[in-house]
Amino acid sequence: HQDLMALHSYNPLDDLYNHYPHSLRNIDELCASIVRSHRETSQYRLEELQALRWKVFSREEIQAYQSKTVDEMWQHCAVRLTEAVQYVVEFAKHIPGFRMLSQNDQIALLKTGSMEVVLVRMCRFFNTENNTVFFDGKFAGTEVFKSLACGDLIAAVFDFAHGLCALKLTEQQLALFSALVLINPDRPSLEDRVRVQRVHRSVEVGLTHILHRDNHDSLLHKLYQRMAVLRSLCSLHMEKLRWFSQRYPLTAHSLFPPLYKELFASEAELLPGAAH
Numbered sequence: 688h689q690d691l692m693a694l695h696s697y698n699p700l701d702d703l704y705n706h707y708p709h710s711l712r713n714i715d716e717l718c719a720s721i722v723r724s725h726r727e728t729s730q731y732r733l734e735e736l737q738a739l740r741w742k743v744f745s746r747e748e749i750q751a752y753q754s755k756t757v758d759e760m761w762q763h764c765a766v767r768l769t770e771a772v773q774y775v776v777e778f779a780k781h782i783p784g785f786r787m788l789s790q791n792d793q794i795a796l797l798k799t800g801s802m803e804v805v806l807v808r809m810c811r812f813f814n815t816e817n818n819t820v821f822f823d824g825k826f827a828g829t830e831v832f833k834s835l836a837c838g839d840l841i842a843a844v845f846d847f848a849h850g851l852c853a854l855k856l857t858e859q860q861l862a863l864f865s866a867l868v869l870i871n872p873d874r875p876s877l878e879d880r881v882r883v884q885r886v887h888r889s890v891e892v893g894l895t896h897i898l899h900r901d902n903h904d905s906l907l908h909k910l911y912q913r914m915a916v917l918r919s920l921c922s923l924h925m926e927k928l929r930w931f932s933q934r935y936p937l938t939a940h941s942l943f944p945p946l947y948k949e950l951f952a953s954e955a956e957l958l959p960g961a962a963h
């Protein structure tokens with residue numbers, strides 16, 4: 688009974704106050720810095736994406752995408768994905784506590800988490816009314832990605848974006864959820880798991896605080912369920928990348944952006960001299 692009481696009396700805010708006595712005296716400051724960083728590292732404002740919502744590709748433009756070869760389309764998407772990941776790396780750097788982690792732990796979190804945050808952010812630029820996603824300046828349906836020969840991955844990506852859109856997250860909720868997804872203490876090969884746990888918990892307190900303030904406590908549980916789907920999506924992406932690199936080794940090894948290889952190619956495939 689004593690232990691239960693201890694558990695009940697545990698207030699994650701204590702943890703936050705104990706470990707960040709000076710810089711983050713209140714949770715609002717933590718939330719504000721994460722939301723600011725999210726805004727500053729999104730290439731488009733919500734209003735801009737809303738205004739472009741009905742700008743879809745013409746039949747000719749769709750034809751042009753579909754007549755690209757598999758490796759041309761993969762290369763094109765790898766560039767887009769790497770661009771999106773670079774903004775996520777910037778986002779991570781401004782999460783209080785992330786920079787305090789060791790270089791290796793920062794890279795370990797980004798290696799597995801950056802793709803997940805790209806997918807989470809997709810709900811900002813997904814139109815659930817016509818199942819299109821903002822890509823290359825217009826809104827594209829799954830048929831635009833046909834020449835990737837990854838129909839199941841793209842369908843799963845669209846399904847995930849659709850499902851997350853349905854939760855109607857605010858920018859603030861999306862910012863905190865993105866930080867929570869990134870700062871995951873269960874990632875493999877972390878040196879200082881306890882420290883990652885501490886930062887994770889402070890972000891969790893922030894998200895809980897925001898959801899409580901928005902009178903939307905039930906959302907936290909749903910968001911945790913979504914995180915499980917994210918992991919399967921990322922392993923599907925890795926599986927497709929392995930298939931692609933075997934079939935088009937030259938493209939994968941010499942034409943993909945270095946950051947893409949750094950983050951997504953498994954150690955084995957990384958060229959010996961790959962920049963670290």
Ligand SMILES: CNS(=O)(=O)c1ccc(CNC(=O)c2cnc(OC)c3c2cnn3-c2ccc(F)cc2)cc1
Nearest residue numbers: 729730731764767768771808811812820821822823924
């Ligand atoms: C997030 N910031 S933002 O301002 O809202 C913003 C919004 C949109 C865009 C431009 N669209 C994209 O970058 C984009 C669109 N659709 C994709 O997939 C359907 C993308 C994109 C980037 N990677 N992937 C991708 C993800 C997973 C995967 F397995 C394969 C590709 C840029 C920036």
